[in-house]
């Protein structure tokens with residue numbers, strides 16, 4: 028049976044909680060925009076040619092309690108054993124104070140990427156702590172604010188080394204053979220379209236330039252990557268290798284384990300230029316593969332080439348230190364096809380967790396944890412050896428490589444019977460990794476599996492490594508890492524930081540293109556249940572039945588919703604979905620013998636990640652104009668470009684509805700034109716919140732799309748991640764979706780290789796989207812879309828007389844967002860979009876999206892979750908600001924206005940007051956409830972200052988003194 032009822036009176040109970048406006052408010056808003064019903068609204072707004080008339084085949088919605096029960100049933104079908112699989116994923120003890128007050132706290136998880144730094148100081152400080160942890164432990168001067176996972180971070184390091192090395196154009200990357208298999212596989216996926224050759228070699232004993240060249244098969248080398256400690260657990264001194272590589276003009280990357288680095292010499296100290304890895308074992312559950320924060324740090328001189336986001340220290344107008352994203356010019360929006368990476372959404376929430384784990388434990392605590400892990404590993408190794416088992420004797424940290432000729436399967440099975448998962452490396456070798464959760468019982472299990480006597484007591488001792496391997500340098504010496512070790516202090520620190528930030532738990536975040544809708548508590552519940560949270564991504568199939576069933580169901584529902592035939596949940600951000608979709612297109616053309624098809628048409632209004640992804644997929648970007656008046660894709664220019672590149676046309680990449688917030692009625696013609704020329708159509712599905720239940724890209728002409736589950740399907744933004752960017756496609760592209768070397772079920776055999784470290788990417792947060800669909804059913808999902816369109820049109824209608832709405836479609840209607848044109852006002856009065864955005868903070872709002880996709884405009888996306896009261900509060904604030912702009916117009920003095928002075932801190936009111944507006948106007952403009960006032964912690968920040976004086980780790984406390 029399928030749920031097809033769009034009748035509001037029979038909406039699932041949860042839908043009425045998720046959707047802000049009730050029937051009465053919907054009626055009032057429809058009256059304001061002059062439409063008789065939601066059907067009437069969408070009949071006009073959505074072009075007939077794409078409207079889907081048949082129902083989505085989704086099971087009927089259930090109540091919140093029933094859905095939680097169903098999730099409990101799925102959880103019960105997972106079996107969590109003691110994981111000793113390792114390979115970059117380890118058991119960890121998430122401090123309860125961090126789990127409850129970060130991961131489960133909407134003040135942290137519902138925040139947006141900190142583009143408005145004045146209202147993001149809390150998470151920016153947490154990210155700066157993260158950067159300091161990574162930079163200190165790796166011994167490299169600058170670390171970024173998180174990447175997607177270890178494998179993609181290694182792929183980013185590969186391209187960074189290629190860009191920074193002066194080695195010959197055809198030089199190769201040499202990867203040590205003892206690297207994690209998924210890391211190698213992701214690097215290979217990413218190397219192919221860029222024409223980078225990856226050579227895998229045993230780098231043992233490679234200490235000269237000649238030996239390196241020999242390992243590279245006689246080729247020049249631009250980069251070397253080693254795992255530290257390596258796959259077999261061996262900790263090696265790479266000084267001579269690094270020197271040899273540098274002598275040959277190559278850079279060196281260490282894929283390093285941060286926990287090991289509390290004891291082992293930092294990569295930056297033995298000569299690595301770059302370090303990458305994951306911070307998962309710093310308190311972030313394995314979660315069947317993710318999400319976790321990947322990291323990258325670089326030596327001095329490479330900081331301006333770092334991919335992803337970087338937090339830096341700057342000053343506000345009063346000269347007080349303030350944090351903000353540094354070097355924003357690296358954003359894809361500005362650099363587009365020249366961007367060096369397509370990373371947009373990263374892993375902020377998990378980076379915050381990892382940083383807080385370091386803050387809570389401090390350097391001594393971390394070292395103690397590492398020593399305990401190491402002591403368990405050496406005790407176990409001793410017991411095994413005593414029983415006659417052959418354990419690799421090279422220095423190691425937490426992983427044992429055990430030789431059991433011909434008996435690996437038998438040993439793994441015996442361990443399984445004891446309740447532990449070991450890793451079968453090959454028929455003769457078993458690997459096992461210990462972690463913070465390992466205790467004596469676990470050692471006993473392993474000993475029984477190998478048929479040897481249990482070990483004696485574990486005694487904690489310093490590692491008995493060669494001096495070159497032993498860390499002697501300090502780390503985490505900043506006071507923040509020694510000030511919050513009691514739970515009281517930690518709780519208050521977390522509260523203090525989150526109080527500085529504006530997240531959805533305070534008010535509307537009307538960010539266009541970001542879909543900041545409700546992330547319901549029920550949807551979030553299951554992600555921290557141990558049955559989901561503690562699964563290793565490479566755990567045996569029969570231990571992961573529940574999560575796999577959930578993945579299958581969600582995949583099917585996403586196909587039902589989009590009209591596509593196949594989906595891969597592996598990409599862990601929209602950007603990675605884009606890359607996967609384009610790789611599928613490239614694979615398809617190759618299979619047809621069309622190797623010349625490499626041109627990707629991208630409209631000028633596209634999101635910057637589109638162009639960056641196309642380049643990463645080995646395509647050449649050709650920009651299609653957008654028409655000046657309508658903002659639509661210029662069909663004449665498209666026609667000309669299609670003709671010009673007919674034989675090389677690989678694809679067009681369009682966003683639908685467009686990033687201009689309009690349902691373009693030419694979309695079917697556009698698809699036909701590109702198909703006719705032999706190209707494929709990629710529809711960027713980031714705006715799917717305007718389509719669900721109304722139109723299906725897979726049916727109206729598109730071949731492939733990525734979806735952003737962290738937009739349409741309720742995964743919270745987490746302050747800039749995690750995300751999930753599934754790629755969905757029609758049948759002919761399905762053979763070219765991602766797959767995974769360690770999980771045959773995770774994609775087609777013919778696939779293009781993995782694009783994420785884990786087979787199902789950020790699998791740990793998929794229960795959120797699964798629950799959303801189960802709670803809404805087809806009727807609830809469709810109603811959500813209709814109300815999202817209604818809310819956007821209501822805002823557009825209320826604000827149109829005050830700020831021109833730049834683009835609209837049929838009947839003057841917009842889709843799910845609208846662009847307010849501030850340019851004429853700026854020209855007349857000097858008041859900029861920045862001034863309006865910062866002034867909105869005084870009114871208690873997060874700003875809309877600024878200057879995307881059109882410079883000098885604000886893009887508003889209210890989503891269906893905001894009710895009329897909140898929409899009116901926002902519209903009233905915008906209208907009041909318009910009156911303030913008019914006053915500036917009359918006085919001619921923008922520089923001294925309340926708008927330019929915004930935002931106003933509480934402290935600013937207490938000092939001298941020599942400006943021409945009152946304290947009342949500054950802090951309590953009309954409509955602000957004094958009892959609900961949000962106070963920004965800093966005044967307006969000078970971004971350029973911070974870029975000129977780049978500081979990307981914790982500043983000394985004195986910097987904050989008056």
Ligand SMILES: Cc1ncc(COP(=O)(O)O)c(C=O)c1O
Nearest residue numbers: 371372540600601602634713750
């Ligand atoms: C239209 C569009 N495409 C692609 C993306 C990239 O998605 P992600 O940030 O998840 O990488 C975004 C993100 O904001 C977007 O708005």
